[in-house]
Amino acid sequence: MSNxxxxxxxxxxxxxxxxxxxxxxxxxxxxxxxxxPEENRLKVRASRNRIEKQLNDGKILYGVNTGFGKLSDIExxxxxxxxxxxxxxxxxxxxxxxxxxxxxxxxxxTLRANALVRGFSGIRxxxxxLLVDMINEGVHPVVPSKGSVGASGDLAPLSHIAIVLVGExxxxxxxEILPGGEALKRAGLEAVxxxxxxxxxxxxxxxxxxxxxxxxxxxxxxxxLAADMAACLTMEALHGVISAFDSELLAVRPHPELEFxxxxxxxxxxxxxxxxxxxxxxxxDAYSIRCIPQVHGASWxxxxxxxxxxxxxxxxxxxxxxxxxxxxxxxxxxxxxxxxALSMDFLKxxxxxxxxxxxxxxxxxxNPQLSGLxxxxxxxxGLECGLMVAQYAAAALVSENKVxxxxxxxxxxxxxxxxxxxxxxxxxxxxxxxxxxxNSARVIAIEMICASQAxxxxxxxxxxxxxxxxxxxxxxxxxxxxxxDRAISDQMEELAQFILREDVLK
Numbered sequence: 001m002s003n004x005x006x007x008x009x010x011x012x013x014x015x016x017x018x019x020x021x022x023x024x025x026x027x028x029x030x031x032x033x034x035x036x037p038e039e040n041r042l043k044v045r046a047s048r049n050r051i052e053k054q055l056n057d058g059k060i061l062y063g064v065n066t067g068f069g070k071l072s073d074i075e076x077x078x079x080x081x082x083x084x085x086x087x088x089x090x091x092x093x094x095x096x097x098x099x100x101x102x103x104x105x106x107x108x109x110t111l112r113a114n115a116l117v118r119g120f121s122g123i124r125x126x127x128x129x130l131l132v133d134m135i136n137e138g139v140h141p142v143v144p145s146k147g148s149v150g151a152s153g154d155l156a157p158l159s160h161i162a163i164v165l166v167g168e169x170x171x172x173x174x175x176e177i178l179p180g181g182e183a184l185k186r187a188g189l190e191a192v193x194x195x196x197x198x199x200x201x202x203x204x205x206x207x208x209x210x211x212x213x214x215x216x217x218x219x220x221x222x223x224x225l226a227a228d229m230a231a232c233l234t235m236e237a238l239h240g241v242i243s244a245f246d247s248e249l250l251a252v253r254p255h256p257e258l259e260f261x262x263x264x265x266x267x268x269x270x271x272x273x274x275x276x277x278x279x280x281x282x283x284x285d286a287y288s289i290r291c292i293p294q295v296h297g298a299s300w301x302x303x304x305x306x307x308x309x310x311x312x313x314x315x316x317x318x319x320x321x322x323x324x325x326x327x328x329x330x331x332x333x334x335x336x337x338x339x340x341a342l343s344m345d346f347l348k349x350x351x352x353x354x355x356x357x358x359x360x361x362x363x364x365x366x367n368p369q370l371s372g373l374x375x376x377x378x379x380x381x382g383l384e385c386g387l388m389v390a391q392y393a394a395a396a397l398v399s400e401n402k403v404x405x406x407x408x409x410x411x412x413x414x415x416x417x418x419x420x421x422x423x424x425x426x427x428x429x430x431x432x433x434x435x436x437x438x439n440s441a442r443v444i445a446i447e448m449i450c451a452s453q454a455x456x457x458x459x460x461x462x463x464x465x466x467x468x469x470x471x472x473x474x475x476x477x478x479x480x481x482x483x484x485d486r487a488i489s490d491q492m493e494e495l496a497q498f499i500l501r502e503d504v505l506k
Contacts, residue, residue, distance in 0.1 A: 015039070020311055021214045021310065024107055024111070036129065044117060048124050051196060051329070064196050065078070065081055065196070068200070070416045085198055089202075090163065093163050096144050103215055106135060107212075108161060109141075109161060110211075112158065120323050127198055133187075137187040139171050139184060141164040142170040145157075149425060150425050151337055151422070152335055153320075154205065157208040158203040163180060167184060209337050209426040209427040210340055212430035216433045220350075222502065223437055224354060226444050227296060227354040227444050228264055232268045233471070233472065236275060236455065240285055244291075257301045258293040260300060289361065298353070303347070310340070319335060336422075337423075341424035347437075349405050358394070365453075366387050366450055376388040387450050404432045408428040409429055412424075449495065479492070
């Protein structure tokens with residue numbers, strides 16, 4: 001549920017049930033803040049009371065008054081329970097590599113808060129509230145990108161978030177990297193002292209792989225739509241045969257995503273004088289054009305599957321042990337990232353295919369034997385190379401994607417003295433998925449630039465469909481047509497970033 005409230009922004013209520021990628025997008029972009037509904041506050045308090053009752057009754061609970069992982073058989077004295085939780089964060093904050101981008105960190109914090117407010121984690125209300133306040137006040141922990149095996153939760157990356165809640169670690173606040181305690185102080189917030197189970201509740205979950213995943217999925221949606229638009233521009237540049245996009249033809253193979261792609265492209269191409277029908281110029285196009293509904297559509301199928309899995313995961317409790325409503329505290333395996341690991345590997349392949357077929361269309365545009373246009377779309381071929389090497393760049397990115405698309409989830413290395421003997425590597429898969437999506441945006445940007453150049457050489461702007469002509473103006477505002485050879489590397493990257501952040505025709 002959303003309403004208006006905090007500082008004039010929309011407010012997304014974290015209720016542990018209704019969070020989706022669109023709400024996360026608004027939070028990540030800073031156009032919405034977050035709050036905890038009263039109903040969820042009651043659930044958090046009740047869950048906390050159950051933990052304290054178990055402790056008062058002298059029960060032995062994993063990670064509450066025992067060690068962790070292989071050390072779970074070691075009981076902890078009551079006076080050391082708070083120290084145990086702090087030690088856990090300090091010991092587990094061992095991530096390495098470049099920090100995750102701020103949007104990903106905001107997504108991670110949002111997802112973790114949403115899991116905690118469901119009332120199965122035994123955390124205190126004030127601890128969850130601090131996490132929410134950090135999101136709203138823009139205190140962003142510095143989270144190294146590498147170091148999670150994707151089971152036992154995303155321990156290392158989530159520890160780098162949790163340790164800021166106790167005033168340690170590092171955080172970014174208003175563009176400055178500060179010690180965690182100083183960042184909280186400048187934002188008007190106070191660190192907490194963790195009590196029984198709270199450290200474990202904060203770090204034992206899948207919110208790094210899911211946080212990267214949801215940011216990547218939102219970007220993938222824009223890349224997929226851009227791939228459909230790029231294909232439209234290429235079809236107009238090459239007099240593509242639209243008959244293969246006929247709705248009755250596609251209905252005999254009723255995968256709905258095929259028609260979704262075809263109907264979108266038919267709409268965007270409506271009014272074009274450049275596209276042709278079967279037999280007017282040729283009977284049929286090459287696969288990279290004729291099979292766009294089938295190839296792009298299959299990637300959209302994967303997209304929809306991943307969207308569903310992430311929506312479930314965002315509204316799940318993924319720590320251990322779980323505090324059930326009947327008062328029992330049971331150890332299980334909800335921290336294991338396999339459902340998201342497989343989903344992210346699927347997304348990797350889907351996004352890579354948008355780039356694979358895009359690069360083949362680029363080749364058709366620049367190859368004079370296939371296009372009938374000026375070689376490499378150069379105004380003065382021979383003296384000028386035109387877009388010859390832009391296609392090389394696309395080929396290199398596509399090849400890199402093939403390496404990154406190898407499934408991370410088929411790997412596993414035992415940890416914690418073989419107590420944790422199967423792990424998901426889902427966080428690696430999520431990071432690779434986002435890298436592939438960014439590479440694919442670059443490949444599609446190159447196709448758009450090549451199609452724009454072909455249309456320029458053909459002096460065909462007035463013959464385009466209104467929708468494609470409107471989008472072409474956006475492309476050319478970033479990368480004008482080549483009147484002679486010039487360096488366009490920066491413009492290629494700028495167009496790719498435009499694709500990643502802006503919806504088509506918005």
